[in-house]
Amino acid sequence: MKLVVQVKLLPTPGQASALEATLRACNRASTYASQVAFAKDLKDRNGLQKEVYADLKATFGLSAQPVVRAVKKVVDAYVALKAGLRAGNLGPSTSKRYRRAISTPVVFRPEAAQPFDDRCLSWQYDARTVSIWTVDGRMKGVRFTCSPDQLKTLVTYRKGESDLVQRGGKWYLIATCNIPDPEVYNPVDWIGVDRGVKNLATTSDGTNYQGRGLGRYRRWQAGKRAELQQKKTRSATRRLAHRAEKERRHATHVNHRISKEIVSVAQRTGRGIAVEELDGIRERVRLRREQRGTLSAWPFHQLGQHLAYKAKKAGVPFLEVDARHTSQRCPRCGHTERANRSDRDHFRCRRCGLAGPADVVAGVNVRNRARSAWVLVTAPAPSP
Secondary structure (H helix, E strand, C coil): CEEEEEEEEECCHHHHHHHHHHHHHHHHHHHHHHHHHHHHCCCCHHHHHHHHHHHHHHHHCCCHHHHHHHHHHHHHHHHHHHHHHHHCCCCCCCCHHHHHHHHCCCCCCCCCCEEECCCCEEEECCCCEEEEEECCEEEEEEEEECCHHHHHHHHHHEEEEEEEEEECCEEEEEEEEECCCCCCCCCCCEEEEEECCCEEEEECCCCEEECHHHHHHHHHHHHHHHHHHHHCCHHHHHHHHHHHHHHHHHHHHHHHHHHHHHHHHHHHHCCEEEEECCCCHHHHCCCCHHHHHHHHHCCHHHHHHHHHHHHHHHCCCEEEECCCCCCCECCCCCCECHHHCCCCCEEECCCCCCEEEHHHHHHHHHHHHHHHHHHHHHCCCCCC
16 A cells, blocks of 8 residues: 655755755746647657757756656646546536636646655655755755654655655655555454544444534634635735645544544454445535535545545455445334434434434444445355
């Protein structure tokens, strides 16, 4: 499996200035190459490189290998754009976003991330420094810091490109590591996880991770955003961007904490993890106006992603099961009816009388479906 490790660079003021000049030069070069690719319909790497190689070296001050990286960055951007259009991420072909995307070349922000391969960037793990190409020449001895676990992962598994990123005035390197997949054990049972808004996650064991704190934090942030939006100044716009990033990091931290604890319990008890398949939930459900913002901004998908990759890294079995009627079905008698869930928090079966917290019942139904699904997955193929 691929895992990214983010380390923080600690450049001197002179080194930071050289890194910033390099990042801006690379992105100007990539934007120029993108304009040529769009105008001449050159979306293959060899054809585009042949067309712009000399210009990028002469005009933007890039050496040979950074030119190759800039061209690949452009080609990858158009591949990603094509995939996004095909998947409908920019709406139907009649939408403004779709038409704008196909009618203009891709543009790279001055501070957009820049990939470096091992010819442009080398790591000195013992000294905790890197040597990196810049427009001012090769710059050695740029210090970095990371945790002992991150350093061990870098030393053992780092392979391929590393991205240079500037974020909030700070510098980072994001390295790709190819970690071998651990063997997935045969689970003795499953932990069903029900995801929601009021309760971010509820397991079939009855463990409840409430979303009250995150919801309160996001409402407070929404109030601050409203105040800043009324000012309509450049300073307010910068602070809005800072607050949005801070809110995103907070939600990510909460999801990391929840998923780490669930995976740890599953690994310790020899069980697997099952979640509802929530693809398309925002298109399926009908909401009141005041609920739309909450649901569209809630990190359902991210929590599922964190559970999936942490489970894979730990060798814990992971399944997504059908989400239909998990909150309306009785796990004891199987009776399914909307009236079984009289309100958001409570479940009571109209047939057998089973009662309990609605989210726990949903988690139990997810667990039961995972049991059945795993039997089908591991069943031997019929002999011909």
